[in-house]
Amino acid sequence: MHTVVSQDGADIGLRSMSDAGAPEGEPHIVEASGLVREVIAAESSHVRWTWDDTNGWYPALLAEGVRVDRAHDLRLAHAVLRTSALSARTALAEAGPTAWDRLAAVPPPGGPTAAALVRPDRHPGSEPLFDLGELSAPASRAASGRPDRETSGASAKDVTGGGSWNGEARDGAARMGPGRDGPLASTSTTSTSTTSTGAPDATGPLNPLTEFTAQLRAIKDSTDPGRLRLLLAAESAGALAAAEMHHAGLPWRGDIHDEILTEALGPRPRPGTRPAKLEALANQIRTALDAPPTLNPDSHPDLLRAMEYAGVGARSLRKWELEKLDHPVIAPLLEYKSLYRLYTANGWNWLDTWAHDGRFRMEYVVGGVVTGRWASTGGGALQLPHNVRRAVVSDPGWTFVVADAAQLEPRVLAALSRDERMAAAGRSKDGASTDMYAGIVATGAVDSREHAKVGMLGAMYGGTTGVSAQVLPRLARAFPQAIDLVERAARAGERGEVVTTRLGRSSPRPGESWAAVQGSAFDEDAGADAQSRARSQTRSWGRFTRNFVVQGTAAEWALCWIASIRRRLWALGEDLSDGARPGLAPAPFDRRPHLVFFLHDEIVVHAPAALADVVAQEVQAAAEEAGRLLFGDFPVDFPLSVAVTESYADAKG
DNA sequence: ATTGAGAGCGCG
DNA sequence: AAAGCGCGCTCTCAAT
Numbered sequence: 001m002h003t004v005v006s007q008d009g010a011d012i013g014l015r016s017m018s019d020a021g022a023p024e025g026e027p028h029i030v031e032a033s034g035l036v037r038e039v040i041a042a043e044s045s046h047v048r049w050t051w052d053d054t055n056g057w058y059p060a061l062l063a064e065g066v067r068v069d070r071a072h073d074l075r076l077a078h079a080v081l082r083t084s085a086l087s088a089r090t091a092l093a094e095a096g097p098t099a100w101d102r103l104a105a106v107p108p109p110g111g112p113t114a115a116a117l118v119r120p121d122r123h124p125g126s127e128p129l130f131d132l133g134e135l136s137a138p139a140s141r142a143a144s145g146r147p148d149r150e151t152s153g154a155s156a157k158d159v160t161g162g163g164s165w166n167g168e169a170r171d172g173a174a175r176m177g178p179g180r181d182g183p184l185a186s187t188s189t190t191s192t193s194t195t196s197t198g199a200p201d202a203t204g205p206l207n208p209l210t211e212f213t214a215q216l217r218a219i220k221d222s223t224d225p226g227r228l229r230l231l232l233a234a235e236s237a238g239a240l241a242a243a244e245m246h247h248a249g250l251p252w253r254g255d256i257h258d259e260i261l262t263e264a265l266g267p268r269p270r271p272g273t274r275p276a277k278l279e280a281l282a283n284q285i286r287t288a289l290d291a292p293p294t295l296n297p298d299s300h301p302d303l304l305r306a307m308e309y310a311g312v313g314a315r316s317l318r319k320w321e322l323e324k325l326d327h328p329v330i331a332p333l334l335e336y337k338s339l340y341r342l343y344t345a346n347g348w349n350w351l352d353t354w355a356h357d358g359r360f361r362m363e364y365v366v367g368g369v370v371t372g373r374w375a376s377t378g379g380g381a382l383q384l385p386h387n388v389r390r391a392v393v394s395d396p397g398w399t400f401v402v403a404d405a406a407q408l409e410p411r412v413l414a415a416l417s418r419d420e421r422m423a424a425a426g427r428s429k430d431g432a433s434t435d436m437y438a439g440i441v442a443t444g445a446v447d448s449r450e451h452a453k454v455g456m457l458g459a460m461y462g463g464t465t466g467v468s469a470q471v472l473p474r475l476a477r478a479f480p481q482a483i484d485l486v487e488r489a490a491r492a493g494e495r496g497e498v499v500t501t502r503l504g505r506s507s508p509r510p511g512e513s514w515a516a517v518q519g520s521a522f523d524e525d526a527g528a529d530a531q532s533r534a535r536s537q538t539r540s541w542g543r544f545t546r547n548f549v550v551q552g553t554a555a556e557w558a559l560c561w562i563a564s565i566r567r568r569l570w571a572l573g574e575d576l577s578d579g580a581r582p583g584l585a586p587a588p589f590d591r592r593p594h595l596v597f598f599l600h601d602e603i604v605v606h607a608p609a610a611l612a613d614v615v616a617q618e619v620q621a622a623a624e625e626a627g628r629l630l631f632g633d634f635p636v637d638f639p640l641s642v643a644v645t646e647s648y649a650d651a652k653g
Numbered sequence: 654a655t656t657g658a659g660a661g662c663g664c665g
Numbered sequence: 666a667a668a669g670c671g672c673g674c675t676c677t678c679a680a681t
Binding site: 300404 | 659660662663665
Binding site: 296298299300301302318320321323340341344345368369370371373374375376377378379380381382383450454457458459460461462463464465466467468469543544546547548550551600 | 669677
């Protein structure tokens with residue numbers, strides 16, 4: 001049963017509909033303040049809350065301590081149905097773009113950007129539903145997330161020396177968050193949606209009821225309703241999980257983070273100065289290069305020129321290129337770059353901006369990646385360096401259950417291609433290793449774990465050189481079905497065709513510039529230049545589609561995994577054992593194990609210590625469930641490495 | 654002052 | 666170890 005939620009002036013409309021889309025009972029209008037009560041009352045009957053955007057509704061419910069079990073996120077579902085090859089011949093897909101296509105994600109409330117922006121009212125003529133200080137979407141990545149890029153070979157321009165140390169000049173300033181305090185503070189009250197382009201919606205307002213009906217129809221008319229239903233349910237469950245993780249926050253010990261920084265960099269520097277360790281290294285660099293004190297190691301042109309003058313022989317400043325060189329400047333330079341990165345990306349400024357009240361509240365962007373993986377915005381939640389994860393410490397009396405799926409992508413490929421031999425290589429026999437790469441070695445296909453790994457990565461990414469390419473023929477002989485699947489995906493992409501994941505997410509078509517470049521290669525006067533550019537572009541798109549099917553299906557597995565985890569965790573109930581104490585997470589999670597972090601193939605659950613073991617079992621069971629949901633009875637294993645630990649940094653293993 | 658590109662590195 | 670997939674973020678520098 002679905003309950004479609006829609007804004008109705010200052011009120012909220014609630015409409016029950018069967019799973020087939022038939023209205024049930026009478027429409028129901030409640031005041032905005034009454035929604036929480038309605039949700040609580042209806043939750044026991046397993047409704048699927050159907051709304052335009054989970055981030056527009058759910059945070060307010062969570063703030064009231066209310067969790068919902070199921071949802072249907074119309075915005076996310078629309079995006080899938082719009083481009084899926086399975087629903088290509090449906091009215092929804094064949095119709096022109098609607099306002100739903102331009103709907104940008106609403107970011108969760110309460111982030112460091114909250115004070116800076118005013119959220120445009122997404123429902124004309126209505127008052128804000130809850131006064132939470134919700135904000136407008138930043139220009140979302142919806143339009144830019146496509147791999148439609150051309151890399152021009154343009155190189156270094158003219159070089160100017162000097163440059164001033166940025167340092168704490170910025171750290172001290174009132175930064176509201178990277179790139180988000182700009183012109184987005186629109187106060188428009190007429191737009192029905194926040195769009196990336198700012199273009200007005202020509203196709204009318206957002207009507208959740210008609211959209212929902214259209215989506216049900218599209219699913220039903222699709223070539224595989226079952227898969228799409230699962231995909232949309234998982235995607236929506238992901239949206240719920242993402243909102244819950246933002247609500248709960250990742251436990252973050254600012255004092256430990258500060259210790260890490262001070263240890264590595266020296267004490268926090270005064271504005272306008274480098275941390276002591278960086279300053280010392282900068283001087284070492286200057287000395288090694290016989291360069292003047294004005295040499296600014298943060299300026300690439302400056303530094304490259306000084307290195308050339310000193311005869312270092314560096315073509316770029318990339319770490320792995322520098323590592324090949326033999327010169328006294330290399331060691332201090334590499335260390336400088338490493339510490340500089342820590343300081344700028346995850347230093348005190350980051351701490352001030354993103355970690356408050358013992359929590360880092362990340363903003364996930366569900367479906368933010370073309371392949372279906374999540375993206376994040378603000379704080380670099382998906383790029384937390386390993387060396388700062390020591391700051392992630394569970395609350396007193398609580399612990400973390402950290403789990404990651406071992407070799408998820410090759411296992412997904414094995415199942416996707418129904419390659420029984422490859423799947424068998426990943427299955428543990430009699431307690432033997434669950435390491436799939438070791439299993440591949442055991443088949444005799446390749447002679448070392450490293451070869452198995454780079455070979456598989458090359459097969460899934462489209463590697464054409466080095467060890468990866470050398471090993472590929474052997475893998476192709478041992479696992480013809482798996483390799484054939486990725487090769488076919490690559491060929492399809494090279495032809496400009498669309499490829500599709502297990503549950504039905506399809507790749508975007510190449511952009512207009514793609515066709516233009518291809519066309520120009522066929523011109524009479526097409527030079528070798530144009531032809532090679534077209535060829536390079538073709539291969540590049542082939543690598544994208546090759547990887548899309550694997551990465552996208554792995555993302556679906558992960559989505560099913562967390563959907564199952566969050567349901568199972570809730571079913572465990574509250575920790576009421578003797579000595580149990582509430583954590584610092586807000587209701588409804590203060591006495592319950594809950595997800596706090598998700599990273600493509602890895603999850604962190606924050607749990608009362610007494611429940612750690614049962615949580616670990618549920619996480620394991622959820623992985624098995626995810627495998628069955630995607631691949632049925634096909635005999636593929638998705639083993640996890642699970643750790644129970646009070647510090648995230650101790651989990652890796 | 655603001656914006657965009659390029660370079661580089663963090664994560665999977 | 667350096668080729669290949671997907672991202673976000675920060676810096677500098679040149680252009681606006």
